[in-house]
Amino acid sequence: MAENSLRIVVETNPPESKLSELNIKCWPKWGCSPGKYQLKFDAEETCYLLRGKVRVYPKGSSEFVEFGAGDLVVIPKGLSCTWDVSVAVDKHYKFEPPSS
Numbered sequence: 001m002a003e004n005s006l007r008i009v010v011e012t013n014p015p016e017s018k019l020s021e022l023n024i025k026c027w028p029k030w031g032c033s034p035g036k037y038q039l040k041f042d043a044e045e046t047c048y049l050l051r052g053k054v055r056v057y058p059k060g061s062s063e064f065v066e067f068g069a070g071d072l073v074v075i076p077k078g079l080s081c082t083w084d085v086s087v088a089v090d091k092h093y094k095f096e097p098p099s100s
Helices: 016-022
Strands: 009-012 029-032 035-040 045-058 065-068 071-075 080-095
Touching: 009 065, 016 045, 029 045, 065 071
Parallel strands: none
Antiparallel strands: 009 071, 029 080, 035 080, 045 065, 045 071, 045 080
């Protein structure tokens, strides 16, 4: 059942006030070209897509979560997945520090 708790949360077009509050413009940036990428998240990641389009397939599932430009996304710690990037991604991101 643990896999079901690893849900990706997508907020489409969050208000500018929320983006300012999170200080997203100060977060590091990352991008990638179209393709398929195997990823494992060792920490929770929050990211805001400036551009791009992605389908994320959690490992062992045929279901996917789709998000793109203008979406604020929270990816849970421990998620292993495949990113199927159809439009090149440019995003701001932040990893949660590990809890001690």
